[in-house]
Amino acid sequence: MPPFTGDPKQHDPSTFANGMTGSCLCGSIRVTIQAKDLFTHPRGHLCSCANCRKVAGSYVASNMLLAAEEVRIEDRDGTLTCYDDKATGSGNSVFRFFCRKDGKYVMPAGSRLL
Numbered sequence: 001m002p003p004f005t006g007d008p009k010q011h012d013p014s015t016f017a018n019g020m021t022g023s024c025l026c027g028s029i030r031v032t033i034q035a036k037d038l039f040t041h042p043r044g045h046l047c048s049c050a051n052c053r054k055v056a057g058s059y060v061a062s063n064m065l066l067a068a069e070e071v072r073i074e075d076r077d078g079t080l081t082c083y084d085d086k087a088t089g090s091g092n093s094v095f096r097f098f099c100r101k102d103g104k105y106v107m108p109a110g111s112r113l114l
Contacts, residue, residue: 024099
């Protein structure tokens, strides 16, 4: 099991000073976030629109806005897929990235690289 589980507030924020890495279930896609002050100020929001709820499988989806240079995406097996969700309340497209092999979203629903 990954070392960072449970309540995020139980982990010292300095643990993430050099970023954090996650992957899809099959390991084909790895996402590394290298953002200073990642957890020291708000960078995202919670969305409860119908599509975000569907993607999250919950009553709310967490979304984080990051600059493109703060994120590195490695797609070892070429499984990264993007769904252009146009059925949004704002009328603006939301790009939802996921692994086509295991279906795991690799970026939170609604994430955008600026």
